[in-house]
Amino acid sequence: MLSSQRSALAATTLLLGRRALSTSAAASAYNNPAASKKSAPQGKHADREEDIDDGPMPNARPPPRPITKVSVEEENRRALFVKEFSRHRLREDLKWKTQMRQMQYQQNKAMQLLYKIHPMLYLAAAQNDLSTPPASRPLPTLTPPVEGYSAAAALAARKAAGDDDAAAPGADDAGAPAASP
Numbered sequence: 001m002l003s004s005q006r007s008a009l010a011a012t013t014l015l016l017g018r019r020a021l022s023t024s025a026a027a028s029a030y031n032n033p034a035a036s037k038k039s040a041p042q043g044k045h046a047d048r049e050e051d052i053d054d055g056p057m058p059n060a061r062p063p064p065r066p067i068t069k070v071s072v073e074e075e076n077r078r079a080l081f082v083k084e085f086s087r088h089r090l091r092e093d094l095k096w097k098t099q100m101r102q103m104q105y106q107q108n109k110a111m112q113l114l115y116k117i118h119p120m121l122y123l124a125a126a127q128n129d130l131s132t133p134p135a136s137r138p139l140p141t142l143t144p145p146v147e148g149y150s151a152a153a154a155l156a157a158r159k160a161a162g163d164d165d166a167a168a169p170g171a172d173d174a175g176a177p178a179a180s181p
Helices: 001-015 023-031 070-119 119-123 151-163
Strands: none
Touching: 070 119
16 A cells, blocks of 8 residues: 555656755655645745646657558569468478477487497486586678679768769779769
8 A cells, every 4th residue: 555655656756847845844654655645845934835847748658650652563562472471481480390390300300219238328417507608609701702793882881982083983892983084
């Protein structure tokens, strides 16, 4: 019961933004719910209590984006895209699950064969690995080059820099502008 009174008091103080409660009023409201309605002002300027209007409170969320009109053809295209993507994800998921089942089956079969060879080998192989995993694992550091990427990147950089000759045909990939006739 007290926590609900405390949260109601906090909500009143923070959200309404009107007449902030003094600490003595807040303490009396917390200790005595009947006294929370209005307590006598205390302090140096007890006779000058005024309502404080902070103005409109800012919205917690930004205004929603306007709804855009989409043609029926575009809706159908989007629906087909979503369906195709869903089918793709289903195929990928089924492929992954099949691979996991096959690996598990092969591992179980290998463990059974190992037990037939020697039970102590089976027990040694069945031990859990309690060592900590490595802090970093090897990842690819180089990617294959993309055709035309460096030329397109150089052109975009020249355009961003404000070079007038950036769009001139015949500009080489090194960044030098084409020779003027």
